[in-house]
Amino acid sequence: MKRLLRRILAVAAAVASAAGTILGVLLVSGQAAVVVTHGVSMNPVYYQGDLVVVARAGAYQVGDIVAYHVHGGPEIALHRIxxxxxxxxxxxxxxxxxxxxxxPTAEQIIGRAVVHVPQAGTALKALTGPPVLALAAFALLGGGTTALTRRRRRRARRRTSMSRHLETGTPSRRGSLAQLLQRPLRGWAATAAAALALSGSLGAWAWSAPAETGTSTGGAAPGRSMDFSYSAPVRxxxxxxxxTVSSPDxxxxxxxxxxxxxxxTYHGPAGTVSVAAELSAPGGWHATVPLTGxxxxxxxxxxxxxxxxAALDARAQAAAQATGTPAAPVTVSVVPTVHAGGADYSPALKLTLTPLQLALADPAGLSSAQKAPGSAAPAPKERSLDLGAWSLGASAARPLSAGASxxxxLALAALALAARRRAPQDExxxxxHRWGSLLxxxxxxxxxxxxxxxxxxDIATLARLAERYGLLILTWSRSGVETFIVNDENITYRYRTGAAEALLPESRAEEATTRGSQAR
Incomplete structure (x- = not known):
């Protein structure tokens, strides 16, 4: 059962390591990205703190959930086409x-959602946050210092107790770690350890400061925004x-x-403006009515x-009679098109027209949030590692370092399990293997x-005697039986491997002679 469990763990570790490696390659190459959701814009599909992996696709279609950079800046939106x-x-x-x-165009889309892990983003941020990384580093350093201090103390005691004999150093207490440092596992262990150190360093850099710093110096377009209002006389x-009735009523x-x-009210560079009303009906009919030159x-x-x-309603009714489609409700979009600096800016105030009323289609439509892409404040510049043509941003480095770590x-754990299985089975x-330095x-x-x-x-008792008196263990092999002895001043302490019947006849005679001498 234990062997089966070890095999399952080793396979799981190998699969996780391979998946992490593949994901890391995709992230570094830009073919995939990790998005941690925030807000409620995609409820109930995604909730705040979920982790979503997006991958580039050859084509995108209606219904795909895609990620893209808002206004071309570092902020990422994950919404549906x-x-x-x-x-x-x-x-x-x-x-x-x-x-x-x-x-966004197809080129501007980061990728399509392919993997969704609920609440993994919250856990990832907690595990890769600066406090956890600092605690892990402290534990590693503290553990290493404690082990080094204990090792030095044992060595000091050994030098004192073995002053009468040959200095042999600290007894070897090797286990899976020693096996990892032997062939053929040594190369794989070194690679996994190097990957762990590299990913840890990458994570420390990514979390040591905010992902964004300063502002980008790119040529952002001048800011442009527009605020709307409406009013009408009433009886x-x-x-x-x-x-008088006024917006938003x-x-x-x-x-x-x-x-x-x-x-x-317009805010932005000077230019020219023309206003039109864009009409549309549920049946698919649409038309444009110029309002100003x-x-x-x-x-x-x-x-x-x-x-x-009345004129707009008559236009919609005529279209409904011609097409046989419903005329109500009619969406009326008032669109001022500003032409300035060689680019057009066309915000829209959307209204819904029915036989009974004219009302706002979107309660937020009057706010100045509808801005030209260039009207936003200069986007913060993301910290990045640049090595020639290769660049990795801090926001991508955080999940990459966590996954790689x-x-x-897991790879080191799998190798440790494999090392334990490779441990010698013969007594x-x-x-x-255990007490080699004393033999x-x-x-x-x-x-x-x-x-x-x-x-x-048992051999452990013999080893304790040797350590206590600062002596060495003499050993030899004969006919498959290993003999280990420690010679004190007047006593020989012995341990033998194998069954008693396997002992050599001369060894039995030796024992008999010794017992006879002791009896006399």
Whole structure:
């Protein structure tokens, strides 16, 4: 049973080591990445603290959960593709009300989700955090110092007690560790130990400081943002307290006394702006209605566009009659397109038009969060290790170092199990392996007349006697029987391997002679 368990552990360690190595190669090569989720945007598929491995794919399609850099910075979003194509995907979190601002291309996508481990991200951060690494380093250093101190004390005692004899050093207490340092396991053990040291150093570098430092110095586009609002006159009624309705309240069409005015405030470089209303219906119909022509605009400028709800509703009804599809509800997106610096910026205020009211499609649509990709603050620059053309960021180095350390530790454990299985099974071999530094091979030594002969029960007792008196153990082999003796002043202590009937006749005679001498 124990042998089967050891084999299972060895196989599991080998598989984990291979998987960790493959994952490490994929991470370093950029073909895969590890993402630790945060927030609730992908509930109930993923929850905060989950670990997700994403891998590059040849093509992506609607329904894939993909990771990409938000606004091209170090922050990573893990959301689902709901539309678009390789030139620009529409992406949305399953638990979000609105789609993402970014429309990453296939080249900008880091990868598609392939492995999900619930709450592994939280555990990984805890295990690879600076406090745990510092504690592990302290334990290693403390354990090494304690072992070194004990070894030095044993050596000091041995030198004192063996002043009358040949200095032989500390008795060998070798086990699996000694086997690891012997061929053929020595090379594999050295490789695993080097991998463990390298991954530990990488983890120490990755966690010694924040992953991001300073700001990137790349040519980010000037910041651009836009805030929206709307208002409309209404007749006195119980629907409103006054005669004007303004955002974010819905506009009830039964009491509407005029057109709806959409106002916007622009922040960004100077350029020109034109406003259009983009209409769409559930059946797939869509159309664009120009509202204003191109006009100059500068930073902090405001503008207005008027929505004639009756005209927009009539346009949708005509399209419904022509196509036979439902006309309501109609999505009205007010889109001011700013052309500045050779690039267009087109935020949108999305409204829903029904026969009864006009309301916000997205409660967050009025905020200034809808910014051009370049409008964000300069993205922090991630710390990285650069070796020629190869670069590894701190955020990728953290899970890589943890995985590599775990794989190397498992490999060392598997090698230790293999070393234990390689330990000598023969009793004489085990004795030489365990107490080799105390043994001195000699030719058979006959028992001297007048000396007491004492057979000890086991080799450990004989070794303790030798250590206590600072003596060496003399050993020889004859006819498969190993003899070990320690000669004190008047007593010979002896231990023999093998059954008693295997003893040589001359050895029995020797014993008889010795006993006779003792009797006289």
């Amino acid at each position: 709901i539309g678009g194509d390789a030139a620009g995907f529409a992406i949305k979190g399953d638990n979000n009300q609105s789609t993402d601002i970014d429309h 006195p009624s119980a629907a409103y307290d006054g005669t 819905p506009v009830f069409r039964r009491v509407l006394a005029g057109s709806v005015t959409v106002a916007y 191109a006009q100059p605009i500068s930073d902090g400028a405001t503008g207005k566009a008027v929505l004639d709800l 775990a794989a190397a530790a 004489a071999a085990r004795i030489r 001195v091979p000699v030719h058979p030594v006959p028992a001297a007349p007048g000396r007491a002969l004492v057979d000890v029960a």
